[in-house]
Amino acid sequence: MTQLIIYSPTGTYEVEVAEGQNVRDALDTTEWRVRAACGGVGSCGACLVQLKSGEASPLTVSEYQRLSVEERAQGWRLSCQLRLNSDAQIYLKQLAKPSVWHSIPVADLMPPPIKFREIPEFGYGVAVDLGTTHLRVTLWNRRTGQRVASRKGLNPQESYGADVLNRLDAALRNFETAEKLSRLVRNSIIKAVRDMLAREIGEIQLMLLEIGQVMIVGNTAMLALLTGQGYADLLNPNFWQAQINCQPTNYAAWQAQWLLPHAQITVLPPVAGFVGSDLTADLVATKLCSRSTAAFLLDVGTNTEIALWTGKTLLITSVPGGSAFESVGIRNGMPAESGAILHVNQNETGLVLETINHEPARGFCGSGLVDAIAVLVATKVLKPSGRFAQSTGGEGFALIDGNPYSVIMGSDVDSFQRAKAAIASAMETLLELAKMSWYDVERLCVCGAFGRHLNIQNAQAIGLLPPISPDKVELNADASLAGCELALLSEESYALFDKITANAQTFNLSLMPDYENRYINHLLLKPIR
């Protein structure tokens, strides 16, 4: 990792650049994108930056072609060709127009699979993971098995409520709202595709004609709102364990709206009312059901989906996570972006906070919240009941004196306790249904953005994760996108979706007599026994 400081007319920023990564790719994962129109092959010359200090890779042939002698002498480079050998400083004269879309860091994406489909025509394809908070979209050349680009942005339905139920409710009350919610997401999907085409290929209209497939996974509620199908059933408990039909009725209209006349549109069907195809995608990507030993999978989010593979059968359930695991449910919650508190540690001098890009703390992302609560419990600032040892008078506890963005509220701890108790008691219930114990579990996959930077020991200390040896815990933050990509690229993986859906047994915990007792017992901030 090298540190890159960017000076621009709008301010000074700091970004980490991975070894071997070019500067443009590093900037594309942040809010400070350079202008671009060729996909980083050095042919458009739009991504100009001026190297002020630091050691960098030598000029490439493209740069000799694009830059004048004078420009080269002044240190101007094409950021897509520029790789850093040391910490560096650059001047960025022209940022691209601010965009809601960022690239997904390559480290968070799965390596492309080796086997591909035979694609006779329209060789490009799009994979979409439709989450409650975020939308992740990747563009593929299916012939070569190459991921052309990735984009991540907010789900535009957020303005109708961070909570899934609020959005379902809004749709149910008014048909026009339902239509609008569907249209918002469809617009976002195609905008992400167009952004990728514009920046990575430099050609939109003709390339749209080359897209032969759009593959979509998501939680059931998001798929229902996307397609305008089945959202009324979702609010009816009798459909909780039933298959909900989320297939769009009018593909032709989507193709027309998206200007994708050749795209086959596939919405991978959810397993049941509150278990979506994002979970199936997780299972496909992690190959959870491939071994003969027991394995758990959690997809942590506003609705946490949980699967237990016993070695023979697959048990599935889901629990409400409230919004504790999404940035919106916590006073100072935020996504894992610049300035987010990533980790909290305690040493002799006090609390040590690590923030993303070493910016001043702006709030907590998931791992920061877990660390903060664990450290506060360990240092007895918080009691296992979730109460502050010394009343904060409702003001909360500041990890950094004087920084209001570092405050943990009593209500944050409460949301977290209830969310983690729901997960722990759900896992325990599935274990008991399978007549197994924690000792039998050989693998635990934690999916969802929440788990990306999770400190496993801390998560175990406060009872979010069960007592399974940390080396058996895998953090697979983007597994549902990876599973969707596999379905796009491989016939075999696509077929797995149906197989998993057909064989899964789903359980509604509200109907399990012992669930509530378990839940209450798991509220304390203590390790799971």
Place this chain on the structure above:
Amino acid sequence: MIENIIKAYNEAVYETDKEAAFDVVNSALAQGMSAEEIIFQVVIPAVEEMMSLIVKDPDANLAQHFMTAQIAAEVTEKMLLLFESPPEIIGCIVMGTAAGDLHSLGKRIVMGCLKALMVEVIDLGVNVTAEKFVDEAVAHNAQVIGISAMMVHTAMGEHGCPEVRKLLKERGLEDKIKIIVGGAPYRYDEELYKKVGADTWARDGVSAGKVIVDLIKEVKSHVTA
């Protein structure tokens, strides 16, 4: 001795430490206190203390409500088994979640507190039809029907509280059976309970205990008068 027991028990409840609470109760039994004394001198005052504290404490949270109510209910259940004669019950409530609603935890807090306050609680479970609320209330001679709804569409839904009200009216039961509602939607709109035809509502599970006890007393005085 009793002061120490009360202090230790209150502390355990405040810390939501169920094991500690049971340790206090067991040692009180070992020291010769009767189950009746423990309930009326230790457990019930602790529940009442908690009700007043929770209203004042800006840091108190829902997780703690769940745990304290659970302790109250479990301790009470255990003590009731040891009672020499059946305890005098204040009255009866049938409780459930509204049609279409599976969120059962809110009513659980209420039930835990009510058990400790010597109110008989008939749990009708989740997703309860209006018909069932009324039939069960009649069958158990309940003074109150408690309907919990955590979602706007179940709080307002025609098959929830409004239908219970309609049935009570049709069957001429409105003087004998009162309705209390609770759940998040009623907090956002403090007039909502009236719109759906309930007699009253409570802001949280713990304070619902007192509202329900008062409601039962009101019905009883009305019926006997």
